Amino acid sequence: MTGTTRIGYYVHHVGRGHLHRATSVAAELARGGAEVTGLSTLPRPAGWPGPWVELAPDDVGADPDRDRVTAGGRLHWVPAHHAGLRSRAAAISAWLAGAAPRAVVVDVSVEVCLLARLHGVPVVSAVLPGVRDDPAHLLGADVADALLAFWPAEATGMVAPASLAARVTAVGGLARYDVAEPAPRRPGPPRVTYLAGSGGHELDERLLDAAREQTPDWRWTVLGGTAPWVDDPRAAIAEADVVVTHAGQNALAEVAALRRPAVVVPQARPHEEQRTTARVLGAGPWPALARESFPATGWSALLDEACALDGGAWASWCDGGAAGRAAAVVRRVAEGEPR
Known part of the structure; x- marks a missing residue:
């Protein structure tokens, strides 16, 4: 040519x-x-x-x-x-x-x-x-x-x-972001960021309120859904001890690039798109706990379990x-x- x-x-x-x-x-x-x-x-x-x-x-x-x-x-x-x-x-x-x-x-x-x-x-x-x-x-x-x-x-x-x-x-x-090894965490209570996404949101806000009530020692940041979204959520992801996210490809890649352990809750999409991704993640070696739907109970133990995962294990997903x-x-x- x-x-x-x-x-x-x-x-x-x-x-x-x-x-x-x-x-x-x-x-x-x-x-x-x-x-x-x-x-x-x-x-x-x-x-x-x-x-x-x-x-x-x-x-x-x-x-x-x-x-x-x-x-x-x-x-x-x-x-x-x-x-x-x-x-x-x-x-x-x-x-x-x-x-x-x-x-x-x-x-x-x-x-x-x-x-x-x-x-x-x-x-x-x-x-x-x-x-x-x-x-x-x-x-x-x-x-x-x-x-x-x-x-x-x-x-x-x-x-x-x-x-x-x-x-x-x-x-x-x-991901939009360069791969970054986990930095030393900031002092303060454990932090969890929930990425609801910008492509459609279906969560009953009462479930989110219940999750917060079950985890009084955790500080929650919510992006998307009925909460404001930000064009660049890098800081909210990077500073979280655990990220709770939908199973969209972009969100997962950014969580993986920043090496944060995750709880993955798929949203309803045509062709079983997010549910398929969550099932594969749950069966694989990546630092993600997959749930079929947003849990109504058990959030304290779930966040503690996720927090103990090695975020560096995302390397094979996003290098x-x-x-x-x-x-x-x-x-x-x-x-x-x-x-």
Whole structure:
């Protein structure tokens, strides 16, 4: 290849995990000389290393039943006669035609995988945990030249079916933060940080109140849910003796990068996404105690047990190299390596 290597990067807008890891992988690609254009409903984030195409939303006013959003079960979201869908598809097509990218990274959208490939552009698709055996997921995976998973290779059972899992390149957990060994703790009572997340919250606040009442010696910090969220929770994670978190990939990667022991309580997500992750964590060597739901009782013993875990055991989940490994996969596809 000669000249600038152009790469597109589609970023799903729900939650913040897709954007955080896209920014990290794009930075790695840019350091290698690529021009990386973001494609998303989200506004251009600070620190994005290249151009950004902000797309029209395709969900405003859409009705899943009326608008036949799955096209007979073959796709995930294509609401009929939706102006936003037309606009965003046209914007992506116009960019593909004008930029002639060597590859497009998709995190995540079956429809964008298909759109890029229909323009003759190779696709690298992220794969999320859970049961992804529906026709739409399998179609998106089939057209992709490479599949990226942001968990370590030793985390077996993260995605089904087996035919999909066999094609995945697991690059490890990807966090915004540099890996940091645990620092000496600050004086004071033991501290617990609860990460409720920004992608949807379902906890009955009475359960959280009960957990606090059962642990009067612990100081609780709550981020997300009905409490305020912060764009950068690093300090709240790093200073905690235990982190109670949902099982979203971004939250887990950041807890792992900062080497904090955790209690992991999955939230309800389609395709058993978080429950699958929690089950794998609970069966593995990582410093995490997984529970199927937010416990109503037993919090004092649970936090004490978690606090005794070695946070350094997160090293195999998040070693700081995931962005580089993901960028290497994208470069191979962009250079035309056969799948």
